Amino acid sequence: MNKPIPKKTHDAIVIGVGIAGVAAIKALKNNGLTNFLAIDQASAPAMGTSGHDHALCHPYIGRGASRLQRLSMAAFNEARKVWASYWMGEGVFHLSREVESFDKKLMSERLLSQGFNHLNTLPLLAEEAKEIVGVAVAGTFFPHGGWLSLKKICEETFDDLLEHQKQMSTAVQKIERTGGYWYVYDSNNQLLGVSHRVFLTNGLGVRPILSQLGVELPLKPVRGQLSTFGYSEASSWAQHQPKVALSGKAYCLPPKRLEDNSYSWTVGSTYDENNDDLNPWASSNDENLELIQEMLNSNLNQHELKIMDSFVGIRCVANDRLPIMGPVKGHPGLYALTALGSRGVMWSALASQLFTDHLAEEMRHSAFFDARFLAGARLLATGLSDDLVSALLPARFLAGVSNSKPILPSA
Ligand SMILES: Cc1cc2nc3c(=O)[nH]c(=O)nc-3n(C[C@H](O)[C@H](O)[C@H](O)COP(=O)(O)OP(=O)(O)OC[C@H]3O[C@@H](n4cnc5c(N)ncnc54)[C@H](O)[C@@H]3O)c2cc1C
Numbered sequence: 001m002n003k004p005i006p007k008k009t010h011d012a013i014v015i016g017v018g019i020a021g022v023a024a025i026k027a028l029k030n031n032g033l034t035n036f037l038a039i040d041q042a043s044a045p046a047m048g049t050s051g052h053d054h055a056l057c058h059p060y061i062g063r064g065a066s067r068l069q070r071l072s073m074a075a076f077n078e079a080r081k082v083w084a085s086y087w088m089g090e091g092v093f094h095l096s097r098e099v100e101s102f103d104k105k106l107m108s109e110r111l112l113s114q115g116f117n118h119l120n121t122l123p124l125l126a127e128e129a130k131e132i133v134g135v136a137v138a139g140t141f142f143p144h145g146g147w148l149s150l151k152k153i154c155e156e157t158f159d160d161l162l163e164h165q166k167q168m169s170t171a172v173q174k175i176e177r178t179g180g181y182w183y184v185y186d187s188n189n190q191l192l193g194v195s196h197r198v199f200l201t202n203g204l205g206v207r208p209i210l211s212q213l214g215v216e217l218p219l220k221p222v223r224g225q226l227s228t229f230g231y232s233e234a235s236s237w238a239q240h241q242p243k244v245a246l247s248g249k250a251y252c253l254p255p256k257r258l259e260d261n262s263y264s265w266t267v268g269s270t271y272d273e274n275n276d277d278l279n280p281w282a283s284s285n286d287e288n289l290e291l292i293q294e295m296l297n298s299n300l301n302q303h304e305l306k307i308m309d310s311f312v313g314i315r316c317v318a319n320d321r322l323p324i325m326g327p328v329k330g331h332p333g334l335y336a337l338t339a340l341g342s343r344g345v346m347w348s349a350l351a352s353q354l355f356t357d358h359l360a361e362e363m364r365h366s367a368f369f370d371a372r373f374l375a376g377a378r379l380l381a382t383g384l385s386d387d388l389v390s391a392l393l394p395a396r397f398l399a400g401v402s403n404s405k406p407i408l409p410s411a
Contacts, residue, residue, distance in 0.1 A: 006181060006194040008194070009181065009193075009194045009195055009196070010035055010036055010037045010193055010194070010195040011028065011033040011034070011035040011036050011195065011196075011197065012024075012028050012033060012036040012037075012195055012196075012197040012198070012199060013036065013037050013038075013039065013182065013184050013192075013193045013195045013197070013198045013199070014028075014036060014037070014038045014039070014198075014199045014201055015039050015040075015172045015175075015184070015198065015199065015200055015201060015202045015205075015209070016039075016040060016048075016200070016201040016202030016203060016205065016206075017038050017039075017040040017042075017045040017046070017154060017157075017158060017166075017168075017201075018045070018046055018048045018049060018050035018150070018154060018201070018202075018203065018344075019046075019050040019150045019153060019154060019340070019344050019345075019348040020050075020201035020202075020203070020337040020338060020340060020344075020348055020351070021038060021040070021045075021154075021199070021201040021202075022153055022154055022157045022348065022352075023201070023337060023348040023349070023351045023352035023355065024199040024201050024335070024337060024351075024352075024355060025038060025157060025161075026082070026157075026352045026356070027351075027352050027353075027355035027356040027358075027359055028359070030352075030356040030359075030360075031356065031359045031360055031363060033359070034165070036165060036195075037164075037165060037166070037167060037192075037193045037195075038158075038161060038165060038166045038167070039166075039167045039168075039170050039172055039184070039192060039193070040167075040168050040169075040170070040202075041169070041170060041171035041172075041202075041205075042168065042169070043168050043169045044155075044158075044168065045154040045155055045157070045158035045168075046150065046151045046154035046155060046158075048203055048313070048314075049203060049313035049314055049315060049316070049344070050150040050151060050153075050154050050313075050344065051150070051151050051311070051313065052149075052150060052151060052226060052311045052313060053149035053150075053151055053152065054147055054149070054226060054253055054266050054268070054311075055147055055148055055149070055150045055344055055345045056092060056145070056146075056147045056245055056247060056251050056253075056345070057076065057079055057092075057145060057146060057147060057148070057343075057345040057346055058076065058092040058094060058142040058145030058247065059072045059073045059076040059116075059142065059145075059346075060072035060073075061094065061110070061111065061114065061116075061121075061140060062114070063110070064113075064114070065113065065114050065115070067322070067387075067388060067391050068321070068322065069114055070115075070383060070388055071322070071350070071384075071388055071391070071392070072343070072346060073114070073115055073116075073383070074350065074379070074382050074383055074384050074388075075343075075346035075347060075349060075350035076346050077382060078346070078349040078350050078352075078353050078382075079345050079346040079348075079349035079350070080144060081349070082348075082349035082352050082353065083148055083153065083345065083349055086148040086149065086152060086153055087146045087148055088146050088147055088148055088149075089145070089146035089147050089244065089245050089253070089254070090143075090146070090244055091133075091141055091142055091143040091144070091145050091146070091244045091245070092141075092142045092145030092146065092147075092244060092245045092246070092247055093124075093129065093133040093135070093139055093140070093141050093142075093242070093244050093245070093246050093247070094139050094140045094141075094142065094246075094247050094248060095135070095137045095138075095139040095246060095247070095248035095249075095295055095296075096137070096138045096139045096140070096248075097248065097249070099126075099137055099138055099297065102125070102126075102138035102139075104123045104124075104125055104138075107123040107140065108123050111123065111140070115383070119143075120142065120143065120144055121140055121141070121142055122140065122141040122143065123138075123139075123140050123141075124138060124139060124140070124141055125138050126138045129141075132243075133242060133243050133244045133246070134240075134241055134242045134243035134244070135240075135242050135246065135296055136297075137295070137296060137297055139248070141244075145245065146245070147245055147253060147345075148345060150344060150345070167192065170186055170192060171186060171187055172184055172185070172186060172192065172202070172205075172209065173185055173186055173187040173189075173209075174189075174209065174212055175198055175209060175212075175213075175334075176213075177331065177332075177333070177334070180196065180333075181194050181195065181196060182194065182195055182196070182197070182198040182333060182334065184198060195333075196333045197333045197334075197335070198333065198334050198335070199335045199336075199337065199355075200328075200334070200335065200336045200337070200338065201336075201337045201338065202338070203314075203316040203338055204219055204221055204276075204314070204316045204338075206219070206316075206324075206336055206338040207219045210328065210336070210394075213328075213331060213334075215328060215330075215331070215394065215398065216397070217318065217324060217336075217338075217339075217394060217397055218318060218319040218397060219316055219317065219318055219324075219338065219339055220273060220274055220316075220317055220319070221273075221274060221275065221276040221314045221315070221316065221317075222271055222272065222273050222274075222275070222314070222315040222316075222317045222341075223270070223271075223272040223275040223276060223277060223312065223313075223314055223315075224268065224269040224270055224271060224272070224312070224313055224314075224315055224342070225268070225269060225270045225280060225281060225284035225285070225288065225310055225311065225312045226266055226267070226268035226269045226288070226310065226311040227266070227267050227268065227284070227285040227288040227289070227307060227309075227310050228264055228265065228266045228267075228307070228308045228309040228310070228311075229264070229265045229266075229267060229285075229289070229305040229306065229307060229308060230258075230262055230263065230264050230265070230305070230306045230307075230308045231255075231262065231263050231265070231304050231305050231306070232261075232262050232263075232304075233261045233262060233263070235263075235304040235305075236300045236301060236304060237255075237263070237265075237300055237304055237305065238255075238263060240296075240298065240300060241254070241255050241263070242254050242255075242296075246295070246296075248295045249291050249292075249294060249295045250267060250268065250269070250288060250291035250292045250294075250295050251267070251268055251269070252265060252266060252267040252268070252292055253265070253266045264308055265305075267288045267289065267291075267292045268288060269288065269342075270284040270287050270288060271342075272284075273317075276314045277312075278312050278314065279312065280310035280312050281312075282307075284310070284312075285307050285310060289302055289305065315340075315341055315342055316338055316339050316340065316341070317339060317341045318338075318339035318341075318397075320396075321341060322339070322391060322392060323337075323338070323339050323340050323341065323343070323347040323350075323351070323392060324336055324337070324338050324339040324392065324393075324394050325337045325338075325347070325350075325351040325354065325355075325373070325392045325393075326354070326358070326372075326373035326389075326392055326393040326394060326395075327358070327368070327369065327370040327371070327372070327373065327393075327394075328370060328394050328395075329370050329371050329393070329394070329395040329398060330370065331370060332368035332370045333368050333370075334370070335355065336394045337351045337355075353379060354373055354375055354379065354384075354389065354392075357374060357375050357376035357379060358373055358374045358375075360376070361374040361376070362374075371395070372390070372393075373389045373390070373392065373393055375389050
């Protein structure tokens with residue numbers, strides 16, 4: 001069906017204003033594209049999984065230089081740049097799962113072989129860890145690791161938008177492409193906007209929208225709960241506090257001293273696959289406590305802790321556990337950013353940089369390159385090789401996909 005050329009169009013429409021939407025908005029702005037419309041079904045930004053203040057970030061250490069390990073290293077470095085003004089904390093200590101057999105020399109060699117160096121990672125024996133990070137368990141210290149508030153980033157980005165750039169309390173039901181434009185509709189089949197470009201950044205909601213276009217993504221919900229506990233300064237917990245954020249079987253932030261000299265301590269987070277219940281569960285608070293005690297090898301009295309607050313969010317996870325980002329093959333001008341899993345900080349930053357480069361290339365050639373994610377020279381030089389970038393594409397789930405390079409029209 002040929003539709004008349006619409007009178008009013010946008011440079012882009014972004015569906016979903018969590019951290020993924022913010023990443024897309026940043027990429028658009030980086031390319032001078034400001035006539036965009038950001039739509040969210042909620043009445044305010046970060047009402048979904050990005051609604052929390054305690055998202056930890058450090059690179060992943062694998063047994064070898066796996067795809068995940070190489071991607072996470074590049075993404076971590078981008079996260080330090082992209083979210084620089086929001087970064088908090090003075091390092092993250094990753095506790096070894098093999099406490100008994102932890103071999104510092106072997107770990108150093110493994111880290112070096114994965115591209116780390118002595119400035120950005122420090123393997124520590126239990127007695128060294130006690131001194132430096134406050135817990136007597138062996139592990140690896142990332143001095144540049146930290147955490148940030150995803151909620152704050154989303155809210156500040158949203159506040160900076162002009163009125164005509166945002167539309168809240170509006171759920172997108174369907175998109176369709178006609179005459180080179182994407183038409184975006186709500187559940188009453190009302191047209192919300194028209195654009196050459198649409199970014200799907202709405203978590204699990206990406207799946208039904210793409211499914212209507214014949215693109216099936218294997219996404220699942222994974223419920224997670226963070227617990228904030230309180231304890232008094234007289235408590236035995238106050239004598240055994242971590243000085244930095246910790247990660248491992250569970251994760252936690254360093255306890256925060258409150259005005260009345262008591263402490264609040266945020267610990268997370270449970271991982272319930274195929275569950276999307278947003279109600280806080282007492283059992284999840286218990287589980288967080290058990291996990292952290294196990295991780296710290298601690299037998300301190302649990303009754304000295306009082307639950308003060310919980311945050312529940314539903315992660316969106318792909319079946320290969322990697323994020324999904326990039327153009328959607330066969331659908332020019334359509335881009336997805338979802339399945340950020342438990343690594344929203346680093347994957348959103350990487351996506352923002354990759355989309356910035358990709359859009360610049362598309363604009364330079366006045367063409368859409370839907371079969372490939374075009375990283376620029378700087379990102380390629382950081383080790384983001386073609387095979388790594390291709391591993392992120394939605395097309396990896398489609399049958400018969402070719403990763404061949406696009407033939408760029410001459411400039
Ligand atoms: C307990 C917990 C702890 C976590 N800890 C960390 C951590 O330590 N470090 C880390 O990096 N990550 C962490 N994460 C993961 C991180 O929070 C997520 O990866 C990230 O928030 C996902 O962002 P998003 O923008 O993809 O999704 P969301 O924040 O859920 O945003 C999607 C948006 O789309 C909107 N939407 C959905 N459907 C539609 C539609 N049809 N039309 C319009 N709008 C729509 C929603 O309202 C929502 O605002 C944690 C997650 C949980 C649950």
